[in-house]
Amino acid sequence: MHVVHIITRLIVGGAQENTLLTVEDQQQLHGDRVTLITGPGLGPEGSLEPRALAAGVDLRLVPEFRRNLHPWRDWSSYRTLIRLLQEIRPEIVHTHSSKAGILGRRAANKLGIPVVHTIHGAAFHYGQKWYAKSLYRWLERQAGPGTAKFISVADAMTDQYVAAGVAPREKFVTISSGFDVEPFLNPPRSRETVRRELGIADDEVVIGKVGRLFPLKGHEFVIAAAGEVLQRNPRVRFLFVGDGILRGEFESQLNAAGLRDRFVFTGLVPPTQIPELLHAMDIVVHTSVWEGLARVLPQGLIAGKPVVSYDVDGAREVVIPGETGFLLPPQSIPELVDALCELAADSALRERLGAAGRARFTDQFRHQTMTRRIREVYAEVLGKTGMSNDEVGMSKGRL
Numbered sequence: 001m002h003v004v005h006i007i008t009r010l011i012v013g014g015a016q017e018n019t020l021l022t023v024e025d026q027q028q029l030h031g032d033r034v035t036l037i038t039g040p041g042l043g044p045e046g047s048l049e050p051r052a053l054a055a056g057v058d059l060r061l062v063p064e065f066r067r068n069l070h071p072w073r074d075w076s077s078y079r080t081l082i083r084l085l086q087e088i089r090p091e092i093v094h095t096h097s098s099k100a101g102i103l104g105r106r107a108a109n110k111l112g113i114p115v116v117h118t119i120h121g122a123a124f125h126y127g128q129k130w131y132a133k134s135l136y137r138w139l140e141r142q143a144g145p146g147t148a149k150f151i152s153v154a155d156a157m158t159d160q161y162v163a164a165g166v167a168p169r170e171k172f173v174t175i176s177s178g179f180d181v182e183p184f185l186n187p188p189r190s191r192e193t194v195r196r197e198l199g200i201a202d203d204e205v206v207i208g209k210v211g212r213l214f215p216l217k218g219h220e221f222v223i224a225a226a227g228e229v230l231q232r233n234p235r236v237r238f239l240f241v242g243d244g245i246l247r248g249e250f251e252s253q254l255n256a257a258g259l260r261d262r263f264v265f266t267g268l269v270p271p272t273q274i275p276e277l278l279h280a281m282d283i284v285v286h287t288s289v290w291e292g293l294a295r296v297l298p299q300g301l302i303a304g305k306p307v308v309s310y311d312v313d314g315a316r317e318v319v320i321p322g323e324t325g326f327l328l329p330p331q332s333i334p335e336l337v338d339a340l341c342e343l344a345a346d347s348a349l350r351e352r353l354g355a356a357g358r359a360r361f362t363d364q365f366r367h368q369t370m371t372r373r374i375r376e377v378y379a380e381v382l383g384k385t386g387m388s389n390d391e392v393g394m395s396k397g398r399l
Helices: 014-030 049-054 071-088 098-110 130-146 155-163 191-198 219-232 247-257 271-280 296-302 313-317 334-344 347-361 367-381
Strands: 002-009 033-039 058-061 092-096 115-119 149-152 172-174 205-210 236-241 263-265 283-286 307-310 325-328
Touching: 002 014, 002 071, 002 098, 014 033, 014 049, 014 092, 014 115, 014 367, 033 071, 049 058, 071 098, 092 098, 092 367, 098 115, 098 130, 115 155, 115 367, 149 155, 149 367, 155 172, 155 313, 191 271, 205 219, 205 271, 205 334, 219 236, 219 247, 219 334, 236 271, 247 263, 271 296, 283 296, 283 334, 296 307, 296 347, 307 334, 325 334, 334 347
Parallel strands: 002 033, 002 092, 033 058, 092 115, 115 149, 149 172, 205 236, 205 283, 236 263, 283 307, 307 325
Antiparallel strands: none
């Protein structure tokens, strides 16, 4: 197959890792011809561009392509996308993220190229200004008729887009956002080694959160719960994995509360380090107030850890109360305290929930499974419905 992927920026993040893994799999496992178009990887999160270039990806950078709305830059980006698609002439275009989804689909439609769009997280969501939310909902409705197929990373995304009148339900398919599960099953370094480097004792119970220190990610709720959790269980330590613009504010709050020594901040770490950090934890907490389906939830479960999450978007599709973790009302503090304390005090419960999550979700979230299913969507859109399962899994005679 000959495919162009378009994403707004290639930073270190779930949607971006999903997209790059798909591109790598298409090239390496299926022999597809693939081009990845993106804007500059600006921001404190770090960039995946070096990894893409090292993998031999045909990477095209559009300097004016940025996340924030900007009429002149957006128009220029749109014209550049048209020029690149005319030059590359793919069979199909696959867009990712809000800005790239709007401009990329419009450019593909203008050239008559069929287009698939992945919803990693709704373009219109909680926390946006009302006018931005209304604008993106309207733009998605305009782009819906020209989208051959929507891929949702969670059923919740489909429900939101159907309810907003973007497209009928039959245009949507859910494909879990895959990743390399092997390091989460067998981390490269031992739990004891990683904890020792972090200054965490063997007998301490580590509650960890993975995510950018940015608004909507919900670190403030963990901080708000920490005081009472530590009163009930002084052996708890908190581990924040990631960096961002709110770090200074969070550290100031913890210093004022006398809790700074109970929190470890790793700062920015490469994605390859996440598996060993999850294994260093005992409990994974996720308190975002908006997210499609946070990859850290299945990653934590596949690492054998119980998860505690607010009930937002697709979280309930992997956080199953009594089976894999605790699902709580969004922004709740007392319920968060109780869940964390119950798990911190019961190692057998932690082990049971983590083991159930690992058994249930490992195969579902393998990136090879994700890419195979995405290529099946391409085959359907391109009218290659007569292909056998083996042919869908092969291209140009190579596995």
